[in-house]
Amino acid sequence: MNRDLKYLSNDPREREFVEITRCATNMMAIQLTLIAALEAIIPNVSTRSSIKLHIIGAAAVEFNSIPAFKELSHLLPSLVVLHLSFVGLNVRGPTNDPESHSPHTRQCCTMCTKMGRTISITSWRGPYHAYLETEFYKTPDLAAAFHSGFSVNQQSD
Numbered sequence: 001m002n003r004d005l006k007y008l009s010n011d012p013r014e015r016e017f018v019e020i021t022r023c024a025t026n027m028m029a030i031q032l033t034l035i036a037a038l039e040a041i042i043p044n045v046s047t048r049s050s051i052k053l054h055i056i057g058a059a060a061v062e063f064n065s066i067p068a069f070k071e072l073s074h075l076l077p078s079l080v081v082l083h084l085s086f087v088g089l090n091v092r093g094p095t096n097d098p099e100s101h102s103p104h105t106r107q108c109c110t111m112c113t114k115m116g117r118t119i120s121i122t123s124w125r126g127p128y129h130a131y132l133e134t135e136f137y138k139t140p141d142l143a144a145a146f147h148s149g150f151s152v153n154q155q156s157d
């Protein structure tokens with residue numbers, strides 16, 4: 001296959017491999033984008049033991065992709081603690097009080113559990129600029145907004 005995930009030959013096995021790769025790429029678009037952004041802004045990201053991410057404008061797409069966040073641990077070998085904060089007007093949950101804001105911890109696979117890796121998740125309903133004023137806000141390594149309505153055609157150097 002070529003770099004655009006198109007098959008180059010008419011081999012049925014290659015076609016199946018390309019289809020699976022396309023599916024996996026789609027399922028992991030958020031996580032792969034975050035890793036690309038982290039690599040662009042943190043030169044030594046592969047040696048970091050802790051990373052804090054804010055997902056701005058989080059909604060169903062982002063919440064449904066929570067299981068795929070374990071791949072950040074798998075692709076960043078030194079990562080032990082991954083903090084995720086989902087912030088947005090469509091965040092589920094009844095309130096923004098401290099009790100409901102306490103982190104929900106997810107375990108990864110058996111290997112990651114043995115290594116002590118954890119993924120802690122908090123969520124806050126409301127606009128990000130209001131979240132900045134709360135006691136829950138901690139400066140993230142990266143804040144990202146998906147499906148924000150903004151797009152960039154070229155990356156500047």
Ligand SMILES: [Zn+2]
Nearest residue numbers: 070108109112
């Ligand atoms: Zn794992």
